[in-house]
Amino acid sequence: MAQRESNPSASVDRRNPATMWNMASGGFSQISIGEPGRIAFVSGQIAAAPGSADPPKDVAGQATLATASLAAALDELKASPQDILMMRVYVVNATTEAFQQVLSALRPLLGDAKPSMTTIGVQALYTPEILVEIEMAVRLP
Template identity: 70%
Template sequence: MASGGYSQISVAEPGRLAFLSGQVAWRPSGEDAPKDIPGQAKVAAANLAAALKELEASSQDIVMLRVYVVDATTEAFLQVMTALSDLVGDAMPSITTIGVQALYSPDILVEIEMVVRVP
């Protein structure tokens, strides 16, 4: 995965960790989620970026990501990874991709969990 910008091993410096529960394409404005995987991944990544800011953390503090995609294919995972590229930057967190039958709501196709070292 290193060639894709991710690592199979992440080491966090001693200190506190923040565990961000699954972020989906729900927007603070209440606007409907996009209907496609790339659109939903982009909104979920924006939600995660807002959480990093709230924690006063950066992409370098991301320890692990867990990506869930409904009816997953390699193409679908690549679409999500493209949406996450700005969030992750040149950091190399561990990542796990998981295909699932369904998520909390039938209109949600992507959910992303994140573990962050709190600076």
């Protein structure tokens, strides 16, 4: 039997089937089902914004800035973290510790939302200074 999360404020069904690793304890879901409607795909966000200086040199600092851009995208879409269906996190020369730093930066944004999540280690991103990139798919309310 799948563990299901219910949230009447969002039309997203979250599932962690018993036959799959239960990601709910980590704050994520194996499966996120959005009600029929429009979905926005938010491009990968990095530690950059108009008029910003050089990005922080650490993963945690870059993840914090990328998360702020994700929050701005949700605001633009008039969506909430509960509407996030899927997130992908890319980290250069990834380690478990680096992914944990990114996930810690995402926690304040996500709250109790449990989107589906994929973490991917990569060799490089946009420029050598960029260490973190985060993209998401959002169900439009």
